[in-house]
Amino acid sequence: MSTTVDKIKEIELEMARTQKNKATSYHLGQLKAKLAKLKRELLTPSGGGGGGGQGFDVARTGVASVGFIGFPSVGKSTLLSLLTGTHSEAAAYEFTTLTTVPGCVVYNGAKIQMLDLPGIIAGAKDGKGRGRQVIAVAKNCHLIFIVLDVLKPLTDKKIIESELEGFGIRINKEPPNIVFKKKEKGGINITSTQPLTHLEPDEIRAVLTEYRINSADIAFRCDATIDDLIDVIEEKNRKYIPVIYALNKIDGITIEELDLLYRIPNSVPISSEKGWNIDDLLQMMWDKLALKRVYTKPKGKQPDYNEPVVLRAANSTVEDFCKAIHKSILDSFKHAIVYGKSVKHQPQRVGLSHVLEDEDVVTIVKK
Structure with missing residues (x-):
């Protein structure tokens, strides 16, 4: 019997080998909607298995919370200790932090909670390791620090972004400007304030059919994609969270390499070991939280x-x-x-x- 993960892989393979054109738009729309529903099922399984788990949920304090996400041994624990004075076990081996470790920093008069989360691994969104519990905590934060090792920032950045996106977290994005309202009757009424260059009518129809939506008013106020439409339908399972990339361990690279890091959007190169650039990180945190x-x-x-x-x-x-x-x-x-x-x-x-x-x-x- 196929598991949910198996079904997801089958649909992803079918989508990869299906060329997009007008003839296949309905089929691809249907596959996209099926994929979104399976991912939701995977992340919120029946039987109560999707909770935070022992040691993951913590009492929330302060006016905002910031979650630290990253692979093991990138320096999250050292950064938490530096910012808050809270001791979070740090060592030169993987998976030192096994539970959520909270701390607090007061910046510009605001008390902000910091949460050092256990390191995640590739495949976290599919239930590998403790990834589901880790990202579930991050999903309730007001801001996420993705802590990356400067020696491989772009590779790890892409993997972590994929894990968070797969969990319904939309990084540094605003919700799509689509007004969606279900009705008891009256059929489907679609309006748009501008041409939809990324979305075929058949795709819209396929998504609505898959979700068994027979009557609704949909007003597109942006040049939306099929993913945008699905995100609006799956609104309860989507979180739009600002992210800062803390590019750690810059004490081990050259000035020329450091110049390249500054080109990565929403990032701050730091050294949690030496305490370098921490003021810049806190200032960007303040700007992103918009307190x-x-x-x-x-x-x-x-x-x-x-x-x-x-x-x-x-x-x-x-x-x-x-x-x-x-x-x-x-x-x-x-x-x-x-x-x-x-x-x-x-x-x-x-x-x-x-x-x-x-x-x-x-x-x-x-x-």
């Missing part, structure tokens, strides 16, 4: 710049700010006085729906 520091200013007093209220949502409002302090503030809220980049006038009176920017200063005026 907002909002300072409190009690009426008639100076702003408190020592302990900002840190907000994570991109469109965080005064209401979010109030809730972050204590939700009871909303009961007596009258208006807020804001200084900073989010207002035209300094200061400016605003309401609960006003969207705040990083380093705004806020005074809450009560009824």
Whole structure:
């Protein structure tokens, strides 16, 4: 009897030997949808086998979490110890870290949790090693550090990206601009604001048929691919997570080799052993997390710049700010006085729906 992994390999082989053209578009669309469903089945098996596993789940602290992913012995544990002061077993042999080791770093006044995860191996998404549990933890992080050895960064980068993508993690991407809404009846209604150069009508029909979708409104607002369409349908199983490539062990290469590493997008060359370039890594972490520091200013007093209220949502409002302090503030809220980049006038009176920017200063005026 064929296993799920066997079925996946059979479909991948069939897709590889099928030339794409209008005559085969329906068949390829059907295969793509079948493949996505099998991968989902593999990653969330029945019987409860897909949980975190002992030692993998940890209590979440701080305003955001950063997971360390990489092959064994690339320096994840040393990097965690350097950033947080947390001892994570490090040695010159593989699989030193066998559980999730948490630590915390305070940067720009924000407490950020760091999670050193066990090293993964190729085939993790197919259940090899402890890869499924490792990536399941990473999938719930707000940012991932992919730690790579500078002597083979591109080779390992490609493998790890494939493992994460296979687990439904979309790296440094935004969700496709497709509005998908199922209906009880009325058939399939497809609209597009621009030509679809990567997607044939037959492919769309094949995907919808495979998912047994008979009635839906689909509005394409981008030049989407078939993978984009499947990602929207499989929305609950997809996570869009920013990634930074920490290119470790630069203390062992030449200046010329270092110049080449700087050409890799979203990367920071570092040495966790020597502590080189760690400031650049933390600054990129801050930029990717897009956190907002909002300072409190009690009426008639100076702003408190020592302990900002840190907000994570991109469109965080005064209401979010109030809730972050204590939700009871909303009961007596009258208006807020804001200084900073989010207002035209300094200061400016605003309401609960006003969207705040990083380093705004806020005074809450009560009824």
